[in-house]
Amino acid sequence: MRSSVVALAAALALSACASDGAPPPASAGNGTTASAKATPSIDTMKRLVKQLSSDAFEGRAPGTMGEEKTLALLSGEFERLGLKPGNRGSWFQDVPLVEIVAKNVSPLTFSGGKAKVQAGYGPEMVIATYRTTQPHIAVKDSPVIFVGYGINAPEKGWNDYAGLDVKGKTVLILVNDPDYEAAGLEGPFNGRAMTYYGRWTYKFEEAARxxxxxxIIVHDTVPAAYGWNxxxxxxxxxxxxxxxxxxxAGQSAAIGWIQKDKAAALVASAGLDLDTLMAQAKKAGFKGVPLKDVKASVSFDNDLRKHMSKNVVALLPGRTRPDEYVLYSAHWDHLGRCQAAPDGDDICNGAVDNATGTAALxxxxxxxxxxxxxxxxxVFLAVTAEESGLLGSAYYGDHPVFPLGRTVGGVxxxxxxxxxxxxxxxxIGKGKSQLDAYLERALAAQGRVASVEPTPEKGFYYRSxxxxxxxxGVPMLYFEGGEDLVKGGTAAGMAAAADYTEHRYHGPKDEYDPNWDWSGVKADLQLYFDVGRALADTTDWPNWVEGDEFRAIRDKSRAGL
Structure with missing residues (x-):
């Protein structure tokens, strides 16, 4: 099944690139020549990853001492290299955030059905709010409605909210898209490949609208792509x-997740079966189902603190066309102090995620x-609050330091x-833009190839x-280390990815390891260098392929330039 998905996606990607006239190889040749003059330093990578992920940085949470140390380190490194402060003489761009810490959280209680169902905060449910001026949140006796995947997509003729009035009520939502179990990439929501409608961020946005x-999203490990931990x-x-x-104020008062077995119990309390409802929700024409007599209640207090977090912006001015920009981005933040491991370690150090990307900048x-x-x-841009929903990069997109219409693209x-x-x-997103051609040339120099995502249902395109x-509208290239390892092939690569997800991802054990093998990082880092260098020396303006969802936005931003 997996091989057929890869073959189909690859065929689609090749067809898309061929139809749009990607730039010929000669257009970026001078970038390849320039890349031979320097090789990114693995010693620099090791030094910075070790430092950024040390306990002294306390997990690099925005608004903490860890942020202050990270900003000082990055601005000092960029200044040492002779780069220019990118934001009108400053290394930083302010990003207004509010830190919210929930406390005195009551159980999420469902009453009125055949039996009361309670989910405890942490092991069975999590709850939060986007509202930044309410020190207390209380949802009391709110009628519960199962809304399937919580999607309203008029262009696809799909509306899980059709005929429902959910104002003031609690909606129970499935994660991912209705067709995430498809074998291929055909279906109302791109088959196996997740669309933005499948992301938890969209589901909360639509519920608020x-x-x-x-x-409340029902957690299910496979469609969510990660465990409850x-x-x-x-x-x-x-x-x-x-x-x-x-x-x-327009956001829902409470947003959160619930363990699937607890969701099944609350649905059963209304005389229904969750598996049956989930199967029905996958079909076009599904109508949301009120859970008869079941009402939800939850309350919690919030410690609220407004603060200015920072994006770090460094500039290496161009020689002949300094008003055209190539962008390198990575998020510097991680989770700070988090759920403790069995040994008591409660610092989520974020060594791989994303001290590696930050050091790579x-x-x-x-x-x-x-x-x-x-x-x-x-432009070398280290953004804040990615772990909170891409907040730093979203702020830069809404308030760009350099005009987006004159930003060529980047990595x-x-x-x-x-x-x-x-x-x-x-x-990630192979076949969407003409940047693929730049990567393929850089890969050819290493004797390597570009592959489509083996797990498109995990929605990685919407997660960074x-x-x-x-x-x-700005084309950005994002790739991950390959799963076809020189030692062990795809089986070893998939096992390594699964091991990281299960044991270190977003947990206290994502720590620096002096025994890491850096040879794969060295090769990938050279690709980023070669691609960025080629983009920075060519006269081309790579675009999204014809028909891509972002093409019209790009064309509009470039009109008249």
């Missing part, structure tokens, strides 16, 4: 929310300084693979900062 008082560590403790003039800047300026300017780096050298890289720029 519908007026729901509370929105990730939900618990990510959604407890301090949460970061984008600030707004109205305090996000510095290593790439260092290599580009050594190689000399390119024709276009190069995003998030959680570089420590599994060792691979014969391939996995491109490149998505914030794509929404504004």
């Amino acid at each position: 519908q007026g729901a008082a509370a929105a 990730v939900v618990q560590s990510s959604w407890t403790g301090a949460q970061q929310v984008a600030d707004s003039a109205d305090g996000n 510095v290593a790439l800047a260092e290599a580009n300084v050594k190689a000399g300026p390119t024709d276009r300017s190069q 995003n780096m998030d959680a570089l693979s420590m599994a060792g050298p691979a014969r391939n890289v996995v491109v 900062d490149h998505f914030s720029f794509a929404k504004h």
Whole structure:
């Protein structure tokens, strides 16, 4: 089944690129020549990953001492290299956030059915709010409605809220898309490949638009792409929310997740079966189902603190066209203190996620300084609050330091693979833009290939900062270390990925390991350098392929330039 998905996606990607006239190889040739002048330093990577992920940085949570140390380290590194402060003489761009810490959380209680059902905070449910001016949240006796996947997509003729009035009520929502179990990429929501409608961020956004008082997502490990441990560590403790003039008053009062077995129990209390409802929700024409007589209640207090977090912006001015920009991005933040491991360790150090990407920004800047300026300017952007929903990159997209219409494109780096050298890289969103051609040339120089995602149902395209720029039309390349390892092939690569997800991802054991094999990172880092260098020296303006969802946005931003 997996091989057929890969073959189909690859065929679609090739067809899309062929139809849109990707730039010929010669257009970026000078970038390849320049890349030979410098090789990004693995010693720099090791030094910075070790430092950023040390306990002294306390997990790099926004608004903490860990942020202050991270900002000082990055700005100092960029200054040492001779880069320019990117934001009108400053290394930083303010990002207004509100830190919310829930306390005195009551159980999430469902009453009125055949039996009362309670879910405890942490092990069985998590709850939070986007509202930034309410020190107390209370949802009391709110009627519960199962709304399937919680999708309202007029262009697809799909509306799980059709005929429902959910104002002031609690909606129970499934994660991912209705067709995530498809064998291929055909279906109303791209088959196996997740669309944005499948992401938890969308589901809370739509529930708020519908007026729901509370929105609760049913956690299911396969469609969510991670276990409950990730939900618990990510959604407890301090949460970061984008600030707004109205305090996000239009958002649902309470948002959260519930364990699937608890969701099944509450559905059963209404005389229904969760598995049956889930099967029905996958079919077009599904209508939401009120859970007869069942009402939800939950309350919690909030410690609220407004603060200015920071994006770090460094500039290497271009030689001949300094008003055209190539962007390198990575998020510097992680979860800070989180759910403790059995040994009591409660610092989520974020060594792989994303001290590696942050260190890569510095290593790439260092290599580009050594190689000399390119024709276009190069921007090195370390963004905040990615772990809270891409908040730092979203803020930059809404308030760009450099005009997005004059930003050529770039690369995003998030959680570089420590599994060792691979014969391939996995491109997230392969076939969406003409940037693929730049990567393929760089890969050819290494004797490697680009592969489509083996698990498109996990929705990685919507889970890192490149998505914030794509929404504004800027093509960004994002790839992960390949799963076809030189030692052990795909079986070893998939096992390494699963081991990281299960034992370290968003947990206290994502720590620096002096025994890591850096050879795979070295090869991938060279790809980022080669691609960025080629983009910075070419005169081309790579676009999204014809028909892509972001093409019209890009064309509009470039009109008249």
